[in-house]
Amino acid sequence: MLEQLEQGVIDWAFEKGIIEHSDAISQFKKMDEEVDEYYEALMDDKPDEIKLELGDVFVTAIIHAKLHGLSAAECIEAALNKITKRTGKMEDGVFVKD
Template sequence: MQDLTDKIRVWAIMRNLDEAEPTKQMLKLVEEVGEIARGLARGNMDEIKDGIGDVQVVITILAMQLGTSIEECTQLAYNEIKDRTGEMKNGVFVKAEDLS
């Protein structure tokens, strides 16, 4: 995974995407998430996989544009959830503090 992430960075730098406007990259992210939703709605696993991969590329570049890294952001998110407790409700994990 690290090798692929590094290749994404090189690809982005070669195209000056690392210096592009983050708001445009955010719009691209929403577009790619929509691709995943469309794939889910249609039961199209190829479209879902492509969308998930595209999201990974876009957020890697977005992190670069904002002066951080996808690894740092993922570590922060993991640190936040690693000890989280809760339970599944209707197929969704609900944090313990949100259970009533």
């Protein structure tokens, strides 16, 4: 299911010309905008908006992966391999690595 959704995002990004006419820096700015919108929805405690805005963050991350020739699965796997080896502790609701 996730692979189909990822492909849907990539197809959309090609249709809109994002893959051919954009770059990682421009898309980083878009991702930052989407993260801000997610934060606003989170602070307003609006579950429907949280879902939508978090989805937009995922969309921008998938586009970033594609711009770098990567799949979302490759990126998640690399991150998971990195974080599973970490040690640390919870502080103020956040895991802080050693």
